Amino acid sequence: MKVIYRDNEVREGSFEEAWVKEAFWHTTAHVLAQAVKRLYPDTKCAIGPAIEQGFYYDFEFLFPFGEEHLKAVEAEMKKIVKESLSLGAYEVSREEAVLYMQERKEDYKLELIERLPVGETISFYRQGEYAEFCAGPHISNTRHIKAFQLLSVAGAYWRGDENNKMLTRIYGISFPKASALEEFLKLREEIKLRDHRKLGKDLGIFMIAKQGPGFPIFLPKGMILKNILLDYWREVHAREGYMEISTPIMLERTLWETSGHWEHYRENMYTTQIDDLDFVVKPMSCPGGMLVYQSQPRSYRELPMRLGELGIVHRHEKSGQLHGLMRVRAFMQDDAHIFMTEEQMIPEIQNVAKLIDEVYSKFGFQYHVELSTRPKHSIGSDEEWEEATNALKNAMDAIGVSYEINEGDGAFYGPKLDFHLKDSIGRTWQCGTIQLDFQLPRRFEAEYTDASGMRRRPIMIHRVLFGSIERFIGILLEHYAGKLPLWLSPVQVKILSLAERFNGYAREVAGELSHMGIRCEMDDRSEKIGFKIREAQLDKVPYMVIVGQKELDAHEVTVRKRDGENLGSMGVEQFVNCLKQELL
């Protein structure tokens, strides 16, 4: 396939290569725009780039464009592909470009041209009657776009700013071969099957009632899973010298004024009144942690003081952004606040980073780190921000952790390291963060007495590992496609009796397994064994044990794994030993 650059240089490449793919998708976006302009000439075009998977194009339609129009656009695109239009680049002066777009009333293109550096010529690409100002590159001819599909219509703000006009974005995908498109669509279906909202429902993990949008309800099996995660969390934190605390869901408004949340986070906070006093439902646990620190005079001997809290926080998220367990209005944060001296800052940051590494590895997650710097709305002096940012950098550099810089994305009180984990199908999720904070200790006038008897101000770290237990569970469900590893499975073993007369023995086995700490359930219905296996399989239970005459006689169980592998018969104790081995 030939790719044409803006100087009309031609490079040959295959679709499998990323740079060819990008040109291919970008060209398809142009074909989309061409089709739209043919069908609806008054439409204004904004931008149409290639994205990770396919492309999109933003338009301003003069009528409500909906999904029912996609078919017509696709049909017109098909024609354009059939017309085998070749693409070519040419340069024009800025004036010519402006004139061209003015004639066509392409306001968005004009705005884009205005932002280009003055004095340079501007490149256009033409295919048939359609020309667009564009830096390229593009593939050489529309006929290569053999298979494509428009996937969805969505709103998108012009230039990504919610104060701007909302345009209509059309997403699509294209390939040089029809089979590749089919494969892509199949993969999309598979991703849908591992959607945590579907799995969460099917596996009895959680539900969201209509009466509580954004407020998930944990069902019995989900509660088991959640508690396993919390148990694990408590285990590693006790080991790492954390003390667990619990602070109230609601605290008086004045506290939040002191912390700065009232000023900087108010639109996300729920409030209420008690006896004429304003209260805030906590969106974060830090002020509560601060109260604990402040509850008595502190000595340097107590530092670093690591206060952990599995706190439920409430945040008013806008209705359109709620999403299963991934984006909710009430969630549990595995928070901790570490109060420390300046000297302890770097080692403490490193300890947390190591802990995050340990925990993520436990679930088989890879991750990358981003350093978020000072945002527009923030508190504190430039020097403090610089010192804090450098501390985070130095801590990571010293233990050889690499990171990207995420400019202006820090918390309002300090810079942070964000840990983005990568799930089994390559998507990334921000979960863990380490935030450095000089502000809160000052606002609350936190102090400790140092070795020479001087009053000093501690530095504070805010950190989470899971981020939100809810979101983490959602990620786990999708990561494992519902097939949770043994240690996380709400039901580890399902006991299937072959016929009703073996139910007594099945109960006996269930009792033994429970006594040995295995979570098990029994299926003693009068159904065929094939039916019971099918159901256990659909419930994604890691192990099934089958008991019938043979097992009763030998006082054994026959073990079948979730993947269909038959492990044969063995005594209950031997089976439990196998499980314990796997749990190590």
Add this chain to the structure above:
RNA sequence: GCCGAUAUAGCACAGUAGGUAGUGCACUUCACUCGUAAUGAAGGGGUCAUCGGUUCGAAUCCGAUUAUCGGCUCCA
């Protein structure tokens, strides 16, 4: 919040010229007592999201509201 779409039984879905709801699975009962992914039969279950309008009559047409889905923005 914004743009687009959707809302029918626990779940997955039918139900367009407007005439008071169907299928499969699940559930209950009965029969079968079974050896590694679906035994058969019978039965129960829905104020068609909510509110309002048009109409002799609304799941169906119109409006509002709510929730959900795909995105945008935002975010743990």
